[in-house]
Amino acid sequence: MSQARQSDSTKTSVKKTPAPPLSPPKHKTLLRLLSYLKPYWWALMLTVVGFAINAGTEIWIAKLLQYITDAINQNNQSKQDLFPFIIIALFFVRGVGSFLGNYYTALVSRNLVYELRVQVFNKLLRLPSSFYLANPAGTISSKLIFDVEQVTAASTDSLKTLLRDGLTVLALMGFLLYSNWRLTLILFLVLPPILWLIRIASRRYLKLSKGIQETMGDVSHITNEVIGGYQVVKNYGGQAYEAKRFDATSKKNLRQGMKVVVTNSINTPAVQLLMAIAMAVVVWLALRPAVIDNISAGEFISYIAAAGLLSKPVRSLTDVNQKLQKGIAAGESIFALIDEPEEEDTGKLNPALSGAIHLENVSLVYPDSTVALQNFNLDIRAGETVALVGRSGAGKSSLVNLLTRTLTTSSGKITMDGMPIEDITLESLRSQIAMVNQQVVLFNTTVFNNIAYGGLAQKTQAEVELAAKDAFAHDFIMKMPHGYQSEIGAEGLQLSGGQRQRLSIARALLKDAPILILDEATSALDNESEYFIQQALDNVMKNRTTLVIAHRLTTIESADRIAVMNGGQIVEIGTHSELMQKQGHYAQMYERDFE
CATH class of the missing domain: 3.40.50.300 (P-loop containing nucleotide triphosphate hydrolases)
Known part of the structure; x- marks a missing residue:
């Protein structure tokens, strides 16, 4: 008789399995994710303040090199005695800004995970039985555990990088334009090819991220099956079969992950190479007497230092694309579950039944x-x-x-x-x-x-x-x-x-x-x-x-x-x-x- 029940359950799953929905546009998924951040606008404001302070200190690091160089050239001992205290104060302020930014982005991030996870779990409690018959337990739990965690990459993690490194780039570019706008314009020439590289990579990241999620769901499903049926596995000598099945699925996940690494390993150095070419041209021109006329040695060193400081935040902004696409793919998966039709209740009566x-x-x-x-x-x-x-x-x-x-x-x-x-x-x-x-x-x-x-x-x-x-x-x-x-x-x-x-x-x-x-x-x-x-x-x-x-x-x-x-x-x-x-x-x- 247990076979009867299995038969019926199988048919039920056939009955209710929905056609796979079309994926929504990426920007809609991202905007929907960001809507969860509205209650934490105050934390985001403090994050902006913190990272703005952090970005400001980048300028002062470059400016400090100018003052130090000029003081040495002028043999101004009174100014030189102040520099150690200025350095300590500068890095103290930098630390305060970094703390504010990192702490409040983490606060928003963990609250986002909490709210999404609770919403997904509560949704699972309201879904019809047909949903559970049509979807393996491992796939469902993977959405609740893995996908929800990945979503933070598209929202708070990406936002943190965009704010921290974006503000730093803006501050440094502003400083460079102020110092010597003609040299700085050369840096903008590499912007179109960088954007083109990022666009190509983002498409691939999104595709690969979806593949990683699917394989993680399969890994979770196999794990749940083995844990739930461990007695059958042991009694029927299924260890080798299950190990082979798990290994094959894990290798799929590994291959998807390595493709992401390869894409990132090509994309990031390519962007950095373009930046290096622009920097090389800037340095070459900066060393021409006609260009650096009326610029002190300290101002020249300050300019080159600020240009050099651009490299790290630009690299981080390039890497954020990978996180963003990964999070968007996870968001699509989660929102597809949240948008599942709930169990319909057409009833309005609450009678005390006799059992007829x-x-x-x-x-x-x-x-x-x-x-x-x-x-x-x-x-x-x-x-x-x-x-x-x-x-x-x-x-x-x-x-x-x-x-x-x-x-x-x-x-x-x-x-x-x-x-x-x-x-x-x-x-x-x-x-x-x-x-x-x-x-x-x-x-x-x-x-x-x-x-x-x-x-x-x-x-x-x-x-x-x-x-x-x-x-x-x-x-x-x-x-x-x-x-x-x-x-x-x-x-x-x-x-x-x-x-x-x-x-x-x-x-x-x-x-x-x-x-x-x-x-x-x-x-x-x-x-x-x-x-x-x-x-x-x-x-x-x-x-x-x-x-x-x-x-x-x-x-x-x-x-x-x-x-x-x-x-x-x-x-x-x-x-x-x-x-x-x-x-x-x-x-x-x-x-x-x-x-």
């Missing part, structure tokens, strides 16, 4: 034309227990997904207590349906928090203990080191399969919902565990409408009715004895599977 369920001519057809349910009709009375049996792919799990509105019908209607299921709010509907699955989901927290989970968090200790007793879980819980406050580890792996299942049943009991769905709740358990769990299920099924996806014989036999499904329809329905007398589908299944 009516399905009339319900059909569910997937885009690939696979029919999960076809003209399905079933009337379940409040408090009745109905078991669903059938071969894998008969549509049992699809039916359950329709009742929780994980899926929507292609045609037909479903009502609960006479109300169309679409008119009931998702919160109200799901709060009144308890589920116990074969695959138990537990969290890395205490026993108490796992039973009183989510909307049940306000339940008292006494209510939790009563639910655990009815689920035959209280005794083993009390034997744990800290009782109900004992940590159970990731996915509850410190507990046995039967113990985990009993915690799941305790959670369902505590929910006290009028509708209960049991999806192979005792499958693959040892006899002792099955005995306790069957006793617990008898408790949880009392006075509730119960839908049982066929598992063990005892639950099926005691059901009020058994519906035999085949090809998305009910082919037989009745009690165990009635169906056995018919000697039809159910009798054949009983003899083949249960005896």
